[in-house]
Amino acid sequence: MIKKIIIVLLLSVPALGLAAGNNLKLDSVDIDLSDKASLQRGARTFINYCLSCHSAGYMRYNRMGKDLGISDELVSGNLLFAADKIGDLMKAVMPAEDAKKAFGTVPPDLTLVTRSRGPEWFYTYMRSFYRDESSASGWNNVVFPDVAMPHVLYSWQGEQRAIFKEHEGRRVFDRFEVGSSGSMSEEVYTDTMRDLTNFMVYLGEPAKLVRYRIGTYVIIFLLIFLFVAYLLKKEFWKDVH
Ligand code: HEC
Structure with a gap:
Protein backbone atom coordinates (compact mmCIF):
# COMPACT_ATOMS: atom_id res chain seq x y z
CA MET A 1 0.00 0.00 0.00
CA ILE A 2 2.68 2.48 1.06
CA LYS A 3 4.70 1.50 -2.02
CA LYS A 4 1.69 2.34 -4.20
CA ILE A 5 1.27 5.75 -2.56
CA ILE A 6 4.95 6.54 -3.08
CA ILE A 7 4.71 5.54 -6.75
CA VAL A 8 1.65 7.77 -7.27
CA LEU A 9 3.44 10.67 -5.57
CA LEU A 10 6.54 10.20 -7.70
CA LEU A 11 4.48 10.01 -10.88
CA SER A 12 2.68 13.23 -10.06
CA VAL A 13 5.91 15.24 -9.75
CA PRO A 14 6.45 15.74 -13.51
CA ALA A 15 2.74 16.55 -13.87
CA LEU A 16 3.21 19.45 -11.45
CA GLY A 17 6.00 20.80 -13.64
CA LEU A 18 3.93 20.45 -16.80
CA ALA A 19 1.05 22.29 -15.19
CA ALA A 20 3.13 25.44 -15.56
CA GLY A 21 3.46 24.74 -19.31
CA ASN A 22 6.72 23.13 -20.48
CA ASN A 23 8.44 23.95 -17.19
CA LEU A 24 8.15 27.59 -18.08
CA LYS A 25 9.55 30.07 -15.60
CA LEU A 26 6.73 32.13 -14.07
CA ASP A 27 7.42 35.77 -13.22
CA SER A 28 7.04 36.82 -9.61
CA VAL A 29 4.53 39.53 -8.85
CA ASP A 30 4.37 41.97 -6.00
CA ILE A 31 0.96 41.52 -4.34
CA ASP A 32 -0.12 44.24 -1.90
CA LEU A 33 -3.73 44.02 -0.75
CA SER A 34 -3.38 47.21 1.29
CA ASP A 35 -2.80 49.19 -1.93
CA LYS A 36 -6.41 50.33 -2.51
CA ALA A 37 -5.56 52.41 -5.59
CA SER A 38 -3.99 49.38 -7.27
CA LEU A 39 -7.01 47.19 -6.39
CA GLN A 40 -9.36 49.83 -7.82
CA ARG A 41 -7.40 50.04 -11.07
CA GLY A 42 -7.43 46.24 -11.30
CA ALA A 43 -11.19 46.17 -10.73
CA ARG A 44 -11.70 48.68 -13.53
CA THR A 45 -9.69 46.56 -15.98
CA PHE A 46 -11.45 43.36 -14.92
CA ILE A 47 -14.96 44.76 -15.19
CA ASN A 48 -14.36 46.54 -18.49
CA TYR A 49 -12.38 43.85 -20.32
CA CYS A 50 -13.05 40.44 -18.75
CA LEU A 51 -16.65 40.34 -17.53
CA SER A 52 -17.93 40.31 -21.10
CA CYS A 53 -16.91 36.65 -21.29
CA HIS A 54 -15.95 35.55 -17.74
CA SER A 55 -17.97 35.65 -14.52
CA ALA A 56 -16.71 36.29 -11.03
CA GLY A 57 -19.88 34.67 -9.77
CA TYR A 58 -19.00 34.57 -6.07
CA MET A 59 -18.64 38.34 -5.74
CA ARG A 60 -21.27 41.05 -5.54
CA TYR A 61 -20.66 44.56 -6.87
CA ASN A 62 -21.53 46.29 -3.61
CA ARG A 63 -19.29 44.00 -1.54
CA MET A 64 -16.40 44.79 -3.86
CA GLY A 65 -17.17 48.50 -3.66
CA LYS A 66 -17.22 48.41 0.12
CA ASP A 67 -13.96 46.47 0.39
CA LEU A 68 -12.12 48.67 -2.09
CA GLY A 69 -13.46 51.98 -0.79
CA ILE A 70 -15.58 52.78 -3.87
CA SER A 71 -18.96 54.33 -3.06
CA ASP A 72 -22.21 52.69 -4.25
CA GLU A 73 -22.85 55.73 -6.48
CA LEU A 74 -19.49 55.40 -8.20
CA VAL A 75 -19.93 51.64 -8.65
CA SER A 76 -23.44 52.17 -10.09
CA GLY A 77 -22.33 55.01 -12.35
CA ASN A 78 -19.04 53.59 -13.62
CA LEU A 79 -18.73 49.87 -13.13
CA LEU A 80 -22.18 48.40 -13.55
CA PHE A 81 -22.18 47.47 -17.25
CA ALA A 82 -22.90 43.79 -16.85
CA ALA A 83 -25.66 43.98 -14.21
CA ASP A 84 -28.69 46.02 -13.18
CA LYS A 85 -28.46 46.12 -9.42
CA ILE A 86 -25.56 46.95 -7.17
CA GLY A 87 -26.30 43.85 -5.08
CA ASP A 88 -25.99 41.54 -8.11
CA LEU A 89 -23.34 38.87 -8.48
CA MET A 90 -20.65 39.60 -11.08
CA LYS A 91 -21.98 37.48 -13.93
CA ALA A 92 -20.60 37.37 -17.46
CA VAL A 93 -22.44 39.34 -20.14
CA MET A 94 -22.13 36.63 -22.77
CA PRO A 95 -24.44 33.65 -22.21
CA ALA A 96 -22.51 30.37 -21.72
CA GLU A 97 -24.06 28.70 -24.83
CA ASP A 98 -23.01 31.60 -27.09
CA ALA A 99 -19.48 31.50 -25.69
CA LYS A 100 -19.32 27.76 -26.28
CA LYS A 101 -20.31 28.29 -29.90
CA ALA A 102 -17.81 31.11 -30.40
CA PHE A 103 -14.78 29.64 -28.59
CA GLY A 104 -15.52 25.92 -28.42
CA THR A 105 -15.37 26.13 -24.64
CA VAL A 106 -17.07 28.17 -21.92
CA PRO A 107 -14.77 30.81 -20.38
CA PRO A 108 -14.32 29.64 -16.78
CA ASP A 109 -15.42 31.62 -13.74
CA LEU A 110 -12.41 33.63 -12.58
CA THR A 111 -13.26 34.26 -8.91
CA LEU A 112 -10.77 31.69 -7.66
CA VAL A 113 -8.28 31.60 -10.52
CA THR A 114 -5.34 33.01 -8.54
CA ARG A 115 -5.94 30.38 -5.88
CA SER A 116 -6.16 27.43 -8.27
CA ARG A 117 -3.40 28.58 -10.64
CA GLY A 118 -1.45 30.99 -8.40
CA PRO A 119 -0.88 34.75 -8.81
CA GLU A 120 2.45 34.21 -10.65
CA TRP A 121 0.74 31.98 -13.22
CA PHE A 122 -2.02 34.52 -13.81
CA TYR A 123 0.43 37.44 -14.05
CA THR A 124 2.67 35.59 -16.52
CA TYR A 125 -0.31 34.29 -18.54
CA MET A 126 -1.68 37.80 -19.06
CA ARG A 127 1.69 38.89 -20.52
CA SER A 128 2.34 35.78 -22.63
CA PHE A 129 -0.10 35.98 -25.53
CA TYR A 130 1.53 35.85 -28.94
CA ARG A 131 0.42 35.96 -32.56
CA ASP A 132 -0.27 32.49 -34.01
CA GLU A 133 -1.89 32.41 -37.44
CA SER A 134 -2.58 28.68 -37.15
CA SER A 135 -4.95 29.00 -34.17
CA ALA A 136 -8.68 29.73 -34.48
CA SER A 137 -8.46 33.09 -32.71
CA GLY A 138 -5.14 34.08 -34.26
CA TRP A 139 -3.56 34.03 -30.78
CA ASN A 140 -1.76 31.56 -28.59
CA ASN A 141 -0.16 31.65 -25.15
CA VAL A 142 3.13 30.16 -23.98
CA VAL A 143 1.78 29.60 -20.46
CA PHE A 144 -1.44 27.98 -21.73
CA PRO A 145 -0.64 26.36 -25.11
CA ASP A 146 -3.56 26.33 -27.59
CA VAL A 147 -5.69 28.52 -25.36
CA ALA A 148 -9.11 29.39 -26.80
CA MET A 149 -9.00 32.92 -25.40
CA PRO A 150 -8.00 35.68 -27.80
CA HIS A 151 -5.59 38.38 -26.57
CA VAL A 152 -8.29 40.81 -25.48
CA LEU A 153 -5.78 43.42 -24.27
CA TYR A 154 -3.96 43.39 -27.58
CA SER A 155 -4.61 47.08 -28.26
CA TRP A 156 -2.79 47.87 -24.98
CA GLN A 157 0.14 45.48 -25.17
CA GLY A 158 0.58 45.30 -28.90
CA GLU A 159 1.61 42.17 -30.69
CA GLN A 160 4.50 39.92 -29.76
CA ARG A 161 5.92 36.87 -31.48
CA ALA A 162 7.19 33.86 -29.59
CA ILE A 163 10.55 32.38 -30.56
CA PHE A 164 10.95 28.67 -29.77
CA LYS A 165 14.10 26.55 -29.75
CA GLU A 166 14.90 22.86 -29.82
CA HIS A 167 15.90 21.43 -26.48
CA GLU A 168 16.50 17.70 -26.07
CA GLY A 169 14.24 17.02 -29.02
CA ARG A 170 11.44 19.20 -27.70
CA ARG A 171 10.23 22.60 -28.84
CA VAL A 172 10.60 24.95 -25.89
CA PHE A 173 9.83 28.63 -25.53
CA ASP A 174 12.87 30.85 -25.77
CA ARG A 175 11.83 34.51 -25.80
CA PHE A 176 9.41 37.09 -27.15
CA GLU A 177 10.05 39.50 -29.96
CA VAL A 178 8.05 42.69 -30.36
CA GLY A 179 5.83 42.63 -33.45
CA SER A 180 3.98 45.92 -33.22
CA SER A 181 3.58 48.10 -30.18
CA GLY A 182 0.28 48.87 -28.49
CA SER A 183 -1.07 52.00 -26.84
CA MET A 184 0.84 51.23 -23.61
CA SER A 185 4.59 51.00 -23.13
CA GLU A 186 5.84 47.63 -21.87
CA GLU A 187 6.34 49.14 -18.42
CA VAL A 188 2.80 50.54 -18.19
CA TYR A 189 1.29 47.26 -19.45
CA THR A 190 3.30 45.32 -16.84
CA ASP A 191 2.08 47.65 -14.08
CA THR A 192 -1.50 47.34 -15.34
CA MET A 193 -1.26 43.54 -15.21
CA ARG A 194 0.22 43.75 -11.71
CA ASP A 195 -2.82 45.79 -10.61
CA LEU A 196 -5.14 43.27 -12.29
CA THR A 197 -3.36 40.34 -10.55
CA ASN A 198 -3.59 42.19 -7.24
CA PHE A 199 -7.35 42.56 -7.75
CA MET A 200 -7.72 38.89 -8.72
CA VAL A 201 -5.94 37.84 -5.50
CA TYR A 202 -8.39 40.01 -3.53
CA LEU A 203 -11.28 38.44 -5.47
CA GLY A 204 -10.13 34.94 -4.54
CA GLU A 205 -10.16 35.71 -0.83
C1 HEC B 1 -13.80 37.14 -25.79
C2 HEC B 1 -14.03 36.39 -24.62
C3 HEC B 1 -13.02 36.51 -23.50
C4 HEC B 1 -12.63 37.66 -22.87
C5 HEC B 1 -13.11 39.08 -23.09
C6 HEC B 1 -11.69 37.26 -21.85
N1 HEC B 1 -11.49 35.90 -21.88
FE1 HEC B 1 -10.31 34.81 -20.65
N2 HEC B 1 -10.86 33.11 -21.57
C7 HEC B 1 -11.75 33.02 -22.62
C8 HEC B 1 -11.91 31.63 -23.00
C9 HEC B 1 -12.79 31.10 -24.12
C10 HEC B 1 -11.10 30.87 -22.12
C11 HEC B 1 -10.94 29.36 -22.08
C12 HEC B 1 -9.64 29.01 -22.74
C13 HEC B 1 -9.43 27.51 -22.90
O1 HEC B 1 -9.87 26.74 -22.04
O2 HEC B 1 -8.77 27.17 -23.89
C14 HEC B 1 -10.44 31.83 -21.24
C15 HEC B 1 -9.54 31.49 -20.25
C16 HEC B 1 -8.97 32.37 -19.35
C17 HEC B 1 -8.07 32.01 -18.28
C18 HEC B 1 -7.59 30.61 -17.95
C19 HEC B 1 -8.47 30.08 -16.84
C20 HEC B 1 -8.10 28.68 -16.45
O3 HEC B 1 -7.80 28.49 -15.27
O4 HEC B 1 -8.16 27.79 -17.29
C21 HEC B 1 -7.75 33.16 -17.61
C22 HEC B 1 -6.84 33.31 -16.41
C23 HEC B 1 -8.43 34.24 -18.28
N3 HEC B 1 -9.17 33.73 -19.32
C24 HEC B 1 -8.34 35.56 -17.90
C25 HEC B 1 -9.00 36.61 -18.53
C26 HEC B 1 -8.88 37.99 -18.13
C27 HEC B 1 -8.09 38.50 -16.93
C28 HEC B 1 -9.63 38.72 -19.00
C29 HEC B 1 -9.78 40.23 -19.03
C30 HEC B 1 -8.58 40.99 -19.24
C31 HEC B 1 -10.23 37.78 -19.94
N4 HEC B 1 -9.82 36.52 -19.63
C32 HEC B 1 -11.08 38.16 -20.98
C33 HEC B 1 -12.40 34.07 -23.24
C34 HEC B 1 -12.28 35.41 -22.87
Missing part, protein backbone atom coordinates in the same frame (compact mmCIF):
# COMPACT_ATOMS: atom_id res chain seq x y z
CA PRO A 206 -11.95 38.98 0.00
CA ALA A 207 -11.99 38.14 3.71
CA LYS A 208 -8.22 38.66 3.75
CA LEU A 209 -8.73 42.43 3.81
CA VAL A 210 -11.08 42.11 6.79
CA ARG A 211 -8.63 39.75 8.51
CA TYR A 212 -5.76 42.21 8.10
CA ARG A 213 -7.91 44.94 9.68
CA ILE A 214 -8.96 42.73 12.59
CA GLY A 215 -5.34 41.64 12.98
CA THR A 216 -4.26 45.23 13.63
CA TYR A 217 -6.91 45.64 16.34
CA VAL A 218 -5.89 42.35 17.93
CA ILE A 219 -2.25 43.46 18.16
CA ILE A 220 -3.31 46.84 19.66
CA PHE A 221 -5.52 45.01 22.16
CA LEU A 222 -2.70 42.64 23.12
CA LEU A 223 -0.33 45.55 23.69
CA ILE A 224 -2.83 47.31 25.97
CA PHE A 225 -3.50 44.03 27.74
CA LEU A 226 0.22 43.50 28.24
CA PHE A 227 0.46 46.87 29.95
CA VAL A 228 -2.50 46.12 32.23
CA ALA A 229 -1.08 42.67 33.05
CA TYR A 230 2.24 44.27 33.93
CA LEU A 231 0.54 46.75 36.31
CA LEU A 232 -1.44 43.89 37.90
CA LYS A 233 1.69 41.83 38.38
CA LYS A 234 3.38 44.78 40.09
CA GLU A 235 0.35 45.24 42.35
CA PHE A 236 0.16 41.54 43.34
CA TRP A 237 3.84 41.16 44.08
CA LYS A 238 4.09 44.39 46.06
CA ASP A 239 3.26 42.69 49.41
CA VAL A 240 5.30 39.57 48.75
CA HIS A 241 8.62 41.39 48.60
Whole structure:
Protein backbone atom coordinates (compact mmCIF):
# COMPACT_ATOMS: atom_id res chain seq x y z
CA MET A 1 0.00 0.00 0.00
CA ILE A 2 2.68 2.48 1.06
CA LYS A 3 4.70 1.50 -2.02
CA LYS A 4 1.69 2.34 -4.20
CA ILE A 5 1.27 5.75 -2.56
CA ILE A 6 4.95 6.54 -3.08
CA ILE A 7 4.71 5.54 -6.75
CA VAL A 8 1.65 7.77 -7.27
CA LEU A 9 3.44 10.67 -5.57
CA LEU A 10 6.54 10.20 -7.70
CA LEU A 11 4.48 10.01 -10.88
CA SER A 12 2.68 13.23 -10.06
CA VAL A 13 5.91 15.24 -9.75
CA PRO A 14 6.45 15.74 -13.51
CA ALA A 15 2.74 16.55 -13.87
CA LEU A 16 3.21 19.45 -11.45
CA GLY A 17 6.00 20.80 -13.64
CA LEU A 18 3.93 20.45 -16.80
CA ALA A 19 1.05 22.29 -15.19
CA ALA A 20 3.13 25.44 -15.56
CA GLY A 21 3.46 24.74 -19.31
CA ASN A 22 6.72 23.13 -20.48
CA ASN A 23 8.44 23.95 -17.19
CA LEU A 24 8.15 27.59 -18.08
CA LYS A 25 9.55 30.07 -15.60
CA LEU A 26 6.73 32.13 -14.07
CA ASP A 27 7.42 35.77 -13.22
CA SER A 28 7.04 36.82 -9.61
CA VAL A 29 4.53 39.53 -8.85
CA ASP A 30 4.37 41.97 -6.00
CA ILE A 31 0.96 41.52 -4.34
CA ASP A 32 -0.12 44.24 -1.90
CA LEU A 33 -3.73 44.02 -0.75
CA SER A 34 -3.38 47.21 1.29
CA ASP A 35 -2.80 49.19 -1.93
CA LYS A 36 -6.41 50.33 -2.51
CA ALA A 37 -5.56 52.41 -5.59
CA SER A 38 -3.99 49.38 -7.27
CA LEU A 39 -7.01 47.19 -6.39
CA GLN A 40 -9.36 49.83 -7.82
CA ARG A 41 -7.40 50.04 -11.07
CA GLY A 42 -7.43 46.24 -11.30
CA ALA A 43 -11.19 46.17 -10.73
CA ARG A 44 -11.70 48.68 -13.53
CA THR A 45 -9.69 46.56 -15.98
CA PHE A 46 -11.45 43.36 -14.92
CA ILE A 47 -14.96 44.76 -15.19
CA ASN A 48 -14.36 46.54 -18.49
CA TYR A 49 -12.38 43.85 -20.32
CA CYS A 50 -13.05 40.44 -18.75
CA LEU A 51 -16.65 40.34 -17.53
CA SER A 52 -17.93 40.31 -21.10
CA CYS A 53 -16.91 36.65 -21.29
CA HIS A 54 -15.95 35.55 -17.74
CA SER A 55 -17.97 35.65 -14.52
CA ALA A 56 -16.71 36.29 -11.03
CA GLY A 57 -19.88 34.67 -9.77
CA TYR A 58 -19.00 34.57 -6.07
CA MET A 59 -18.64 38.34 -5.74
CA ARG A 60 -21.27 41.05 -5.54
CA TYR A 61 -20.66 44.56 -6.87
CA ASN A 62 -21.53 46.29 -3.61
CA ARG A 63 -19.29 44.00 -1.54
CA MET A 64 -16.40 44.79 -3.86
CA GLY A 65 -17.17 48.50 -3.66
CA LYS A 66 -17.22 48.41 0.12
CA ASP A 67 -13.96 46.47 0.39
CA LEU A 68 -12.12 48.67 -2.09
CA GLY A 69 -13.46 51.98 -0.79
CA ILE A 70 -15.58 52.78 -3.87
CA SER A 71 -18.96 54.33 -3.06
CA ASP A 72 -22.21 52.69 -4.25
CA GLU A 73 -22.85 55.73 -6.48
CA LEU A 74 -19.49 55.40 -8.20
CA VAL A 75 -19.93 51.64 -8.65
CA SER A 76 -23.44 52.17 -10.09
CA GLY A 77 -22.33 55.01 -12.35
CA ASN A 78 -19.04 53.59 -13.62
CA LEU A 79 -18.73 49.87 -13.13
CA LEU A 80 -22.18 48.40 -13.55
CA PHE A 81 -22.18 47.47 -17.25
CA ALA A 82 -22.90 43.79 -16.85
CA ALA A 83 -25.66 43.98 -14.21
CA ASP A 84 -28.69 46.02 -13.18
CA LYS A 85 -28.46 46.12 -9.42
CA ILE A 86 -25.56 46.95 -7.17
CA GLY A 87 -26.30 43.85 -5.08
CA ASP A 88 -25.99 41.54 -8.11
CA LEU A 89 -23.34 38.87 -8.48
CA MET A 90 -20.65 39.60 -11.08
CA LYS A 91 -21.98 37.48 -13.93
CA ALA A 92 -20.60 37.37 -17.46
CA VAL A 93 -22.44 39.34 -20.14
CA MET A 94 -22.13 36.63 -22.77
CA PRO A 95 -24.44 33.65 -22.21
CA ALA A 96 -22.51 30.37 -21.72
CA GLU A 97 -24.06 28.70 -24.83
CA ASP A 98 -23.01 31.60 -27.09
CA ALA A 99 -19.48 31.50 -25.69
CA LYS A 100 -19.32 27.76 -26.28
CA LYS A 101 -20.31 28.29 -29.90
CA ALA A 102 -17.81 31.11 -30.40
CA PHE A 103 -14.78 29.64 -28.59
CA GLY A 104 -15.52 25.92 -28.42
CA THR A 105 -15.37 26.13 -24.64
CA VAL A 106 -17.07 28.17 -21.92
CA PRO A 107 -14.77 30.81 -20.38
CA PRO A 108 -14.32 29.64 -16.78
CA ASP A 109 -15.42 31.62 -13.74
CA LEU A 110 -12.41 33.63 -12.58
CA THR A 111 -13.26 34.26 -8.91
CA LEU A 112 -10.77 31.69 -7.66
CA VAL A 113 -8.28 31.60 -10.52
CA THR A 114 -5.34 33.01 -8.54
CA ARG A 115 -5.94 30.38 -5.88
CA SER A 116 -6.16 27.43 -8.27
CA ARG A 117 -3.40 28.58 -10.64
CA GLY A 118 -1.45 30.99 -8.40
CA PRO A 119 -0.88 34.75 -8.81
CA GLU A 120 2.45 34.21 -10.65
CA TRP A 121 0.74 31.98 -13.22
CA PHE A 122 -2.02 34.52 -13.81
CA TYR A 123 0.43 37.44 -14.05
CA THR A 124 2.67 35.59 -16.52
CA TYR A 125 -0.31 34.29 -18.54
CA MET A 126 -1.68 37.80 -19.06
CA ARG A 127 1.69 38.89 -20.52
CA SER A 128 2.34 35.78 -22.63
CA PHE A 129 -0.10 35.98 -25.53
CA TYR A 130 1.53 35.85 -28.94
CA ARG A 131 0.42 35.96 -32.56
CA ASP A 132 -0.27 32.49 -34.01
CA GLU A 133 -1.89 32.41 -37.44
CA SER A 134 -2.58 28.68 -37.15
CA SER A 135 -4.95 29.00 -34.17
CA ALA A 136 -8.68 29.73 -34.48
CA SER A 137 -8.46 33.09 -32.71
CA GLY A 138 -5.14 34.08 -34.26
CA TRP A 139 -3.56 34.03 -30.78
CA ASN A 140 -1.76 31.56 -28.59
CA ASN A 141 -0.16 31.65 -25.15
CA VAL A 142 3.13 30.16 -23.98
CA VAL A 143 1.78 29.60 -20.46
CA PHE A 144 -1.44 27.98 -21.73
CA PRO A 145 -0.64 26.36 -25.11
CA ASP A 146 -3.56 26.33 -27.59
CA VAL A 147 -5.69 28.52 -25.36
CA ALA A 148 -9.11 29.39 -26.80
CA MET A 149 -9.00 32.92 -25.40
CA PRO A 150 -8.00 35.68 -27.80
CA HIS A 151 -5.59 38.38 -26.57
CA VAL A 152 -8.29 40.81 -25.48
CA LEU A 153 -5.78 43.42 -24.27
CA TYR A 154 -3.96 43.39 -27.58
CA SER A 155 -4.61 47.08 -28.26
CA TRP A 156 -2.79 47.87 -24.98
CA GLN A 157 0.14 45.48 -25.17
CA GLY A 158 0.58 45.30 -28.90
CA GLU A 159 1.61 42.17 -30.69
CA GLN A 160 4.50 39.92 -29.76
CA ARG A 161 5.92 36.87 -31.48
CA ALA A 162 7.19 33.86 -29.59
CA ILE A 163 10.55 32.38 -30.56
CA PHE A 164 10.95 28.67 -29.77
CA LYS A 165 14.10 26.55 -29.75
CA GLU A 166 14.90 22.86 -29.82
CA HIS A 167 15.90 21.43 -26.48
CA GLU A 168 16.50 17.70 -26.07
CA GLY A 169 14.24 17.02 -29.02
CA ARG A 170 11.44 19.20 -27.70
CA ARG A 171 10.23 22.60 -28.84
CA VAL A 172 10.60 24.95 -25.89
CA PHE A 173 9.83 28.63 -25.53
CA ASP A 174 12.87 30.85 -25.77
CA ARG A 175 11.83 34.51 -25.80
CA PHE A 176 9.41 37.09 -27.15
CA GLU A 177 10.05 39.50 -29.96
CA VAL A 178 8.05 42.69 -30.36
CA GLY A 179 5.83 42.63 -33.45
CA SER A 180 3.98 45.92 -33.22
CA SER A 181 3.58 48.10 -30.18
CA GLY A 182 0.28 48.87 -28.49
CA SER A 183 -1.07 52.00 -26.84
CA MET A 184 0.84 51.23 -23.61
CA SER A 185 4.59 51.00 -23.13
CA GLU A 186 5.84 47.63 -21.87
CA GLU A 187 6.34 49.14 -18.42
CA VAL A 188 2.80 50.54 -18.19
CA TYR A 189 1.29 47.26 -19.45
CA THR A 190 3.30 45.32 -16.84
CA ASP A 191 2.08 47.65 -14.08
CA THR A 192 -1.50 47.34 -15.34
CA MET A 193 -1.26 43.54 -15.21
CA ARG A 194 0.22 43.75 -11.71
CA ASP A 195 -2.82 45.79 -10.61
CA LEU A 196 -5.14 43.27 -12.29
CA THR A 197 -3.36 40.34 -10.55
CA ASN A 198 -3.59 42.19 -7.24
CA PHE A 199 -7.35 42.56 -7.75
CA MET A 200 -7.72 38.89 -8.72
CA VAL A 201 -5.94 37.84 -5.50
CA TYR A 202 -8.39 40.01 -3.53
CA LEU A 203 -11.28 38.44 -5.47
CA GLY A 204 -10.13 34.94 -4.54
CA GLU A 205 -10.16 35.71 -0.83
CA PRO A 206 -11.95 38.98 0.00
CA ALA A 207 -11.99 38.14 3.71
CA LYS A 208 -8.22 38.66 3.75
CA LEU A 209 -8.73 42.43 3.81
CA VAL A 210 -11.08 42.11 6.79
CA ARG A 211 -8.63 39.75 8.51
CA TYR A 212 -5.76 42.21 8.10
CA ARG A 213 -7.91 44.94 9.68
CA ILE A 214 -8.96 42.73 12.59
CA GLY A 215 -5.34 41.64 12.98
CA THR A 216 -4.26 45.23 13.63
CA TYR A 217 -6.91 45.64 16.34
CA VAL A 218 -5.89 42.35 17.93
CA ILE A 219 -2.25 43.46 18.16
CA ILE A 220 -3.31 46.84 19.66
CA PHE A 221 -5.52 45.01 22.16
CA LEU A 222 -2.70 42.64 23.12
CA LEU A 223 -0.33 45.55 23.69
CA ILE A 224 -2.83 47.31 25.97
CA PHE A 225 -3.50 44.03 27.74
CA LEU A 226 0.22 43.50 28.24
CA PHE A 227 0.46 46.87 29.95
CA VAL A 228 -2.50 46.12 32.23
CA ALA A 229 -1.08 42.67 33.05
CA TYR A 230 2.24 44.27 33.93
CA LEU A 231 0.54 46.75 36.31
CA LEU A 232 -1.44 43.89 37.90
CA LYS A 233 1.69 41.83 38.38
CA LYS A 234 3.38 44.78 40.09
CA GLU A 235 0.35 45.24 42.35
CA PHE A 236 0.16 41.54 43.34
CA TRP A 237 3.84 41.16 44.08
CA LYS A 238 4.09 44.39 46.06
CA ASP A 239 3.26 42.69 49.41
CA VAL A 240 5.30 39.57 48.75
CA HIS A 241 8.62 41.39 48.60
C1 HEC B 1 -13.80 37.14 -25.79
C2 HEC B 1 -14.03 36.39 -24.62
C3 HEC B 1 -13.02 36.51 -23.50
C4 HEC B 1 -12.63 37.66 -22.87
C5 HEC B 1 -13.11 39.08 -23.09
C6 HEC B 1 -11.69 37.26 -21.85
N1 HEC B 1 -11.49 35.90 -21.88
FE1 HEC B 1 -10.31 34.81 -20.65
N2 HEC B 1 -10.86 33.11 -21.57
C7 HEC B 1 -11.75 33.02 -22.62
C8 HEC B 1 -11.91 31.63 -23.00
C9 HEC B 1 -12.79 31.10 -24.12
C10 HEC B 1 -11.10 30.87 -22.12
C11 HEC B 1 -10.94 29.36 -22.08
C12 HEC B 1 -9.64 29.01 -22.74
C13 HEC B 1 -9.43 27.51 -22.90
O1 HEC B 1 -9.87 26.74 -22.04
O2 HEC B 1 -8.77 27.17 -23.89
C14 HEC B 1 -10.44 31.83 -21.24
C15 HEC B 1 -9.54 31.49 -20.25
C16 HEC B 1 -8.97 32.37 -19.35
C17 HEC B 1 -8.07 32.01 -18.28
C18 HEC B 1 -7.59 30.61 -17.95
C19 HEC B 1 -8.47 30.08 -16.84
C20 HEC B 1 -8.10 28.68 -16.45
O3 HEC B 1 -7.80 28.49 -15.27
O4 HEC B 1 -8.16 27.79 -17.29
C21 HEC B 1 -7.75 33.16 -17.61
C22 HEC B 1 -6.84 33.31 -16.41
C23 HEC B 1 -8.43 34.24 -18.28
N3 HEC B 1 -9.17 33.73 -19.32
C24 HEC B 1 -8.34 35.56 -17.90
C25 HEC B 1 -9.00 36.61 -18.53
C26 HEC B 1 -8.88 37.99 -18.13
C27 HEC B 1 -8.09 38.50 -16.93
C28 HEC B 1 -9.63 38.72 -19.00
C29 HEC B 1 -9.78 40.23 -19.03
C30 HEC B 1 -8.58 40.99 -19.24
C31 HEC B 1 -10.23 37.78 -19.94
N4 HEC B 1 -9.82 36.52 -19.63
C32 HEC B 1 -11.08 38.16 -20.98
C33 HEC B 1 -12.40 34.07 -23.24
C34 HEC B 1 -12.28 35.41 -22.87
